[in-house]
Amino acid sequence: MILKVEGLSKSFGGLKAVNDARFAVAEASIHSIIGPNGAGKTTLFNLITGAIPPDSGTATFDNVDITRWTPDRLARAGLARTFQRTSIFKELPVDENVALAIRAREGISRAVWQSRGDAQMVAAEARDILARVGLDSRANAKAGDLAHGFQRALDIAIGLALKPRLILMDEPLAGMSRGDRETVASLITMLRDTLGLTVVVVEHDVGMVMRLSDRITVMQHGAVIADAPPDEIRDNAAVRSAYLHGSFAA
Numbered sequence: 001m002i003l004k005v006e007g008l009s010k011s012f013g014g015l016k017a018v019n020d021a022r023f024a025v026a027e028a029s030i031h032s033i034i035g036p037n038g039a040g041k042t043t044l045f046n047l048i049t050g051a052i053p054p055d056s057g058t059a060t061f062d063n064v065d066i067t068r069w070t071p072d073r074l075a076r077a078g079l080a081r082t083f084q085r086t087s088i089f090k091e092l093p094v095d096e097n098v099a100l101a102i103r104a105r106e107g108i109s110r111a112v113w114q115s116r117g118d119a120q121m122v123a124a125e126a127r128d129i130l131a132r133v134g135l136d137s138r139a140n141a142k143a144g145d146l147a148h149g150f151q152r153a154l155d156i157a158i159g160l161a162l163k164p165r166l167i168l169m170d171e172p173l174a175g176m177s178r179g180d181r182e183t184v185a186s187l188i189t190m191l192r193d194t195l196g197l198t199v200v201v202v203e204h205d206v207g208m209v210m211r212l213s214d215r216i217t218v219m220q221h222g223a224v225i226a227d228a229p230p231d232e233i234r235d236n237a238a239v240r241s242a243y244l245h246g247s248f249a250a
C-alpha cells in the first residue's frame, strides 16, 4: 500500500469535519474519494497534503510517516497535488508552464538555466512531458487559450514535472463538458497504465468515478462509510442512503 490513512481527524470548532478516517491506497491504482457536499473530502485531502494539520491520526506514504509534512517536502518525496482551479500561468506558452515546474523541481536559478545546455535539457524534458499528456502539438500556444480539458491536461503535465509517484487530484472533472471529461478521464487512466502512477481523486461525477476507479472510499459527515471496489459500492445500502437526496446516478 503506497498511502495509508489511519485515524485522521480534524474538527473546526464543534464540527468534526474528518472523523477517524481510515483507508489504504494500492500502488498504481486509481482510488477515488466521494461523498455528499460537506462530507469532509477536501479537508481529508488538506490533511494528507499538509495544507492543514490533523488533530490526531497519521498518514504514511511508502511506509514513511508523512503526517504534518509541508506540501513542498511532500512534493519532493513524490506526492503531488492538483487543484480544482488550475495553477497554470495563462499568459505564458504551454511549454514554458512545464519548463517552470521543471526548473522549480531542480532548484535551477535564473542565472543557471539561462545557460544554453540547461535550457535545452529543460526544453527537451518539457516536450517529453507534453507528449505524454497529448499536448505536444500545442506546446507554443498561450496556456489561457487552451480548451478547458487541455488546461487540465496542462495542470497534470505540471504535476508530472515534479516526477511524482502519487498524484492527488481535487475534482479534476469539475465544470467540464462531456468531451473534456472524457479527455481528462483517459489521461488519468494513462497515468496509471503507462506511467504506473497512483492517482487519488476527489470527484463529484459519480458515474465517471465508477468507470475509472479501482477502489472507492465513501465519506459522510466526516467518516468513512464504505471502502470497496466500484461494484460493491454501487450495491452498498449505506452509500445509496447517503446519496438519497444527492446525485448518485451510477
Ligand SMILES: Nc1ncnc2c1ncn2[C@@H]1O[C@H](COP(=O)(O)OP(=O)(O)OP(=O)(O)O)[C@@H](O)[C@H]1O
Pocket (backbone or CB within 6 Å): 012, 015, 016, 017, 035, 036, 037, 038, 039, 040, 041, 042, 043, 044
Ligand atoms: N476552515 C474551515 N473552517 C470551518 N469549517 C470548515 C473549514 N473547512 C471545512 N469546514 C467544514 O467542514 C465540513 C467538511 O468540509 P469539506 O470541504 O471538507 O467537505 P467536502 O466533502 O469537500 O465538500 P464539497 O463536496 O462540498 O466540496 C463542512 O461542514 C465545512 O463547512
